[in-house]
Amino acid sequence: MVSSITLGSFANLNGKNVLTGAGGSGLDSKTIIDALVQAQQTANVKPLQDQVTANTNKSTALTQLQTLVTSVQSAANQLRNVPGFNTASQNAFDYVTTSVTSNTGVAGSSYVAVSAEPGSTPQSYNISQVQSLAQATTQTSGVFTLPDANQPVVSATPGAGQFGAGTITIKGAAITLNAGDSLNLVASKFNAASGQTGITANVVQGASGQFQLVFIATQTGTANAFDLKSAGTVSDPSGVLAHVAITTKQPAADAEFTLDGVDVTRSSNIISDAVSGLTFTLQQPTPNGTTLTVGVQPDVTTAKNAIINFMNAYNALKEFQAKQTQLNSDGTYATGSVLATDNVLQSTANSLSGYVSNVINGLSGTVNSLASIGITFTDLPQQTDSSGNVTQPYTRNVLTDDDTQLTNALTSNFSQVANLFQFSFTSDNPNLAVYTRTNALAVNNFQLNINPGTSTFQATYSDGSGSHTVNLTATPSSSGTGYTLVGQAGTALSGLTMLYASNAAATINAGATQGIGDLVYNYTSNLLDPIGGAIAVEQNAITTSNTQLQKSITQQNSLIDSYQSQLLVKFSALEQAISAANTLMSSFSAQQAAQSGGNG
Structure with a gap:
């Protein structure tokens, strides 16, 4: 005969007494409640938390992508011919080197040292004599x-x-x-x-x-x-x-030397105002009959290093893309490939590959693509560590160079190589200059018809469909002289802003080519725009998604807390009923025992 229902020991949970540990009946209220609550957590909260984690991992990867794109942009900026005034120091192709040679066995630099600022015109100068050095009293x-x-x-x-x-x-x-x-x-x-x-x-x-x-x-x-x-x-x-x-x-004395037949006299031996961008430092007078030749030539080393830097930045992004699209042996994406199906990564990589493989239209000479200067595409094999773990997956379409061909191209066709990368603009009117440009420019040659007196500001160009004349948006300069001319959307000059520094009527023939560096810089600038750029838009979407997910997690946890409270109430009532039943059974057993004793 059962004299009591035996359960586990009582414990307090959220203010409710529940039984823990299985008793004779095998009932364990706390374990049952925990299991039911955990089931709700697994079904309703964990998927939301997993999505937050996935979003966070994706955001981290997008930040890495942004850093790599910024490196590409920075490298392209050195090659694109930065618009504006006094920007030569930002353009690798504007750097120059100097040399001084003499017609004797003595080094020319022992008489005159010459340095040149970026943007100085490459050419030669003749110093027929250094008559005297400047002296102090x-x-x-x-x-x-x-x-x-x-x-x-x-x-x-x-x-x-x-x-x-x-x-x-x-x-x-x-x-x-x-x-x-x-x-x-x-x-x-x-x-x-x-x-x-x-x-x-x-x-x-x-x-x-x-x-x-x-x-x-x-x-x-x-x-x-x-x-x-x-x-x-x-x-x-x-x-x-x-x-x-x-x-x-x-006694005091002035420096005197003869440059290209012109006698130059200055109070200092360091002369920086004889030729724009050049500084002559006189070291000693030249003997009679000694002449010096000063050479200013493009800095091939600086330009080459800037090109290699651009290649490295591009390749780093391609290697990142390979890691983000890495597959396991079973065909599934690897754990770290959080951007495997992301449109921003794929679009960025594809667009950049398109730009660097471009054949640039409108260029003269033999240089019109990276391949023409020894830069081609190759694939990198998979790399593993000593344990066989993949450290870098197979990477397609990275850039590699033939060092000799690249050096020869820069040495023999420097200006052509420069135009392959930079924005180049020519005009038969010195008052016209480019201020800004975008990748929407779709024509290489055009003619401007400017007549402020009749408010005529037009451009004429030809394309595959024939000749076109379009209006330009003209804004007078605040100085009262000149105009800002902007190509209108929907035309071949869209996004091109020019400065015309005159009020005179003119017909101007102009030409423009956009090199790889300029195209890449403009594209990455749009991509990196902190408001409308694709990366920022996706990051903002992730932030919004995580905010909503956190709200949903909070709501689900609140519902689960209520569910747990309901379970506690029900199981507490059950335990109270069992306790009452045990009391009743104990009383009944005592009565039976008393009756049995009396009958004996």
Whole structure:
């Protein structure tokens, strides 16, 4: 006969008493409730959490893609011919190198060193003679016989060789010497005023106990000459210098050299205003009969490095694409391939591949594609580590170069290689320049008809369907001179903005070609736009999705909490009923036992 229903021990869960551990009946309320709640979590919350994780992983991969695209954009920027003014330093093809050769066995650079700024015109110059170098005036005082330079050399009643106490004025700067001032202090007072006087003073000990002051102009050239014994340099009413011997050791002199038959004279040996962009540093005069040839030539090394940098940036993105589309042996995508089916990655890779494989229209010469300068596509085999794990999957269509062919192309056809990559614009009117452009430009040659008097601003061009004349949007310059001309959407000049720096009527023949660097830069700029760019749009969509998913997770957890509370109520009631039944059974058993005892 059953005297009680035996369950596990009681525990408190969320304010409710539930049984834990199986008793004689095998019932374990807590385990049952936990299992039911977990089933709800698995069915309704985990899929949402998994989607958040997938979104987060995708967002991380998109950030990596953005970084790689930014590297491609930066590399393309060095090759595209950045629009605007003073941008030569940003364009690899505008860098130049210099050389100086002589008609003798002596190195030309020992006479003149030449440097050139980016954008300097490649050409040659002739220096027929370096007549003289610029020199600074140098004067010395008489000898002061002293134990050391801290002894006094200024007196109120000066004798021969002494400075007199008083004030002198040089170029408006007053220098006051006091009786008892030492030689070092006199030098310090001259130097304190050197910024205004242009004269420095140094204490020099020629022999033991024999000191002199050496006065030197801070700048070379006759325009900076001085003479401390001349009223033209010094106002000395007190006779401060009257008893001091002053000797000129080196007179001021100007630099003189003959450049392309023109005599050039400057006060400095560093001359940067003779030819725009070039700096000549004179080292020594040339002997009679010695001539120098200065060469300014394109910097092949800088251009080549920029091209290689672009290739590396492109290849890094292709390797990333390969990892993101990597397959397992069973044909499924690898764990890390979170962008395997993503349109942004595929579109980006395909578009960039299209641009770098372009044959550029409108170019003259033999260079019109990467292949024509030794850059071709190849595939990289799969790479594994020592354990056989794939470190880099098979990668298609990366760029590789024939180093010799690339170097030869740059050496022999530098301008053609430059135009393969950069935006090139020509015009028979110097007042016309390009300000901005996009990849929508669809014509290489056009003619502008500009007549501000009749408000005529038109472009005429020909394409496969014939000749077309279209209007340009013209905006007057705020300066009152010139116009901003913009190609209208839907025309072959769409996105092209030109500056016309004149108010005169003109017919202008112009040409434009867009190289690979410019095309890639414009494409990646749109792709990376923080508002409308494809990467930003997808990142924003992921953020929105995760926000909604988190709300759904919160709602589901709230529903599950309610479900758990309901279960606790039901099982608590069940346990109370079982407890009451046990009490009743115990009472019944006691009565039976009492009756059995009485009958005995």
